[in-house]
Amino acid sequence: MEKILEILKENARTPVEQIARRLGRDEEMVRQQIRKLEDDRIILGYRAVLDPEKSGDELVMAIIEVRLTPQRDTGFDAIAQRIHKFPEVKTCYLMSGDYDLHVMVEGRSLREVAAFVSERLATIEHVSGTATHFILKKYKEFGVTIHESERMTRLAVSP
Amino acid sequence: MSPSHRSSSTTRAHRLNETLVALPPSGIREFFELVIAMDDIISLGVGEPDFVTPWNVREYAMFTLERGDTSYTSNKGILALRREIAGYMAHRFGVTYDPENEVLVTVGASQGLDLSMRAILNPGDEAIVIEPSYVAYKPMVALAGGVPVVVTLRYENNFRLDLAELRAAVTPRTRAILLNYPSNPTGGTFTKEECRHIAALAEEYDLILISDEIYAEMTYDQEHYCMADQPGARDRTIVLNGFSKAFAMTGWRMGFAAGPADLIAGMTKIFQYSMLSAPIMSQNAAIEALRKRHQNVPHMVETFNQRRRLFVEGLRAIGIDCHMPEGAFYAYPCIRKFGLSSREFCTRLLKEERIAVVPGTAFGPAGEGFVRCAYAAGFQELEQALEGMKNLIGRL
Ligand SMILES: Cc1ncc(COP(=O)(O)O)c(C=O)c1O
Numbered sequence: 001m002e003k004i005l006e007i008l009k010e011n012a013r014t015p016v017e018q019i020a021r022r023l024g025r026d027e028e029m030v031r032q033q034i035r036k037l038e039d040d041r042i043i044l045g046y047r048a049v050l051d052p053e054k055s056g057d058e059l060v061m062a063i064i065e066v067r068l069t070p071q072r073d074t075g076f077d078a079i080a081q082r083i084h085k086f087p088e089v090k091t092c093y094l095m096s097g098d099y100d101l102h103v104m105v106e107g108r109s110l111r112e113v114a115a116f117v118s119e120r121l122a123t124i125e126h127v128s129g130t131a132t133h134f135i136l137k138k139y140k141e142f143g144v145t146i147h148e149s150e151r152m153t154r155l156a157v158s159p
Numbered sequence: 160m161s162p163s164h165r166s167s168s169t170t171r172a173h174r175l176n177e178t179l180v181a182l183p184p185s186g187i188r189e190f191f192e193l194v195i196a197m198d199d200i201i202s203l204g205v206g207e208p209d210f211v212t213p214w215n216v217r218e219y220a221m222f223t224l225e226r227g228d229t230s231y232t233s234n235k236g237i238l239a240l241r242r243e244i245a246g247y248m249a250h251r252f253g254v255t256y257d258p259e260n261e262v263l264v265t266v267g268a269s270q271g272l273d274l275s276m277r278a279i280l281n282p283g284d285e286a287i288v289i290e291p292s293y294v295a296y297k298p299m300v301a302l303a304g305g306v307p308v309v310v311t312l313r314y315e316n317n318f319r320l321d322l323a324e325l326r327a328a329v330t331p332r333t334r335a336i337l338l339n340y341p342s343n344p345t346g347g348t349f350t351k352e353e354c355r356h357i358a359a360l361a362e363e364y365d366l367i368l369i370s371d372e373i374y375a376e377m378t379y380d381q382e383h384y385c386m387a388d389q390p391g392a393r394d395r396t397i398v399l400n401g402f403s404k405a406f407a408m409t410g411w412r413m414g415f416a417a418g419p420a421d422l423i424a425g426m427t428k429i430f431q432y433s434m435l436s437a438p439i440m441s442q443n444a445a446i447e448a449l450r451k452r453h454q455n456v457p458h459m460v461e462t463f464n465q466r467r468r469l470f471v472e473g474l475r476a477i478g479i480d481c482h483m484p485e486g487a488f489y490a491y492p493c494i495r496k497f498g499l500s501s502r503e504f505c506t507r508l509l510k511e512e513r514i515a516v517v518p519g520t521a522f523g524p525a526g527e528g529f530v531r532c533a534y535a536a537g538f539q540e541l542e543q544a545l546e547g548m549k550n551l552i553g554r555l
Contacts, residue, residue: 007465018538021472022465150211153410156515157191157204159294159343 004033005042012046049144059106060134061090062113064121066101067129076100079126088116099131110134182298186521190505194515201540201547203532204515206343208463208488210407212444213455219447220440228443232436234427236264236415240442243449244415252375252385254393260420263427264437264445268373268401268414269295271426275369275397275416276303278425284334286369289320290523291491293343293371297523300337308333311525314493317482318347322356329360335367338386341374344522344531345491346467346484351384358389358396367422368396373414374487376405376456379464381485387417394419397426404487405456406448411441463488463534466541470534473545478552488535491519495528497555504551505530511554512547 401414481492501518519526
């Protein structure tokens, strides 16, 4: 299981047949194990990692630091639920340190993201403050380098 | 005629050392010329990892350059590195060495091989080489004034060493046995028992063992048993190892030799005159590579292991016989049944399918009927290579 997950985390499109060969396992068994990982919601989904420039992606992303006032019974969870359900919110983490929620928001323009933050996020009860940081350029995402600058200098044949 | 006027091509040949002139050209080199003339090929001909050196190692090397580490070092290598190496040999392979006088940092395992041959061979001394073998062994023995004596491994025997044959190759002039396990090119290794038998034989005839264990970390289905860890072997064994393979550091040219103090002192003496010191930048990088080896090595080795299974099972699935390699990153399939020589097979595979593998004969005459495929390539490339091989044999 663990090895299958490692392979899929590296490349979710690895064909089952290849995974089976690489691990020296039966193909049907691997297929079943992956299905079980999905059914058990250990694997929650698969997505592509894009080069935003080449994909023509004009979307704007921002990281919002959100400060909260914790609630007596539910701590931060109830507020975090309210926040992360907005489809504009792509990522939402509870943080240690200076602020409480790390929220990544996507929108079609700076204005749209700013409006979402000021009108929807900042106005939620118990949100005590926000700081918005727009992302200017991505160098690496989910372990994938976006502009590969390394080259392979190996000769085609060596002893 | 004055000596300065002798420049015809016949006299030119005399300008080179006779032993050198007598060395046959490298089979790999010949094939290399063919391959570089083509582009857009998938190469399984490469004897080095397809990983660039892990970033922490590169970053640390840059830091040491910024710090100003640009000098010679002690002949034997930076003491901190020798300590790391001794620690590595102890923890990983169970053999303890004194970093002060039993470890020598070399410019690749290649230099360790050269130094050890020159340090122990007298003119005419014999050194046993086991074929198919890494390309450098016979030339290095010869260039050191020795005589290589070949013991041949056979496919029918799964490339296992026949101890009786090894024994039969020993003569009163035998000085050393060169070992390489896991092996380039067969991917075979030794069991603990085989190691013990070899050590016992060396003791019986008072031979030195030069044990090239550069692929030790890439041992897949068993443990790697260091030759020096065998009973009676430590004080007659020079272990050669290095950073090229498991640490993905070929271009840094970093290796080391570990052995008894007298042999290491002999090698150091040659080193002192011929090299002074290994490059300091590379030595610093090697320190970082060893200190953080747990971060990088297991992941790369696991990747090679998965490639090994994928590739060898793939070969079998298309009808090419191949024993399962136990280590390194080479598969050494048998292509006899297709009725082509190794060279013809490789040439056709290259020209018709644009896939480079190396003729088995580059590793000694015993390699006829075999090709060496380095599976140090991406999964996709391996699958494409298998597809191409399938296409070629479909036409044979
Ligand atoms: C068996 C063997 N020994 C030694 C070497 C040379 O290694 P290094 O880069 O440490 O000189 C190689 C490289 O291919 C090898 O396969």
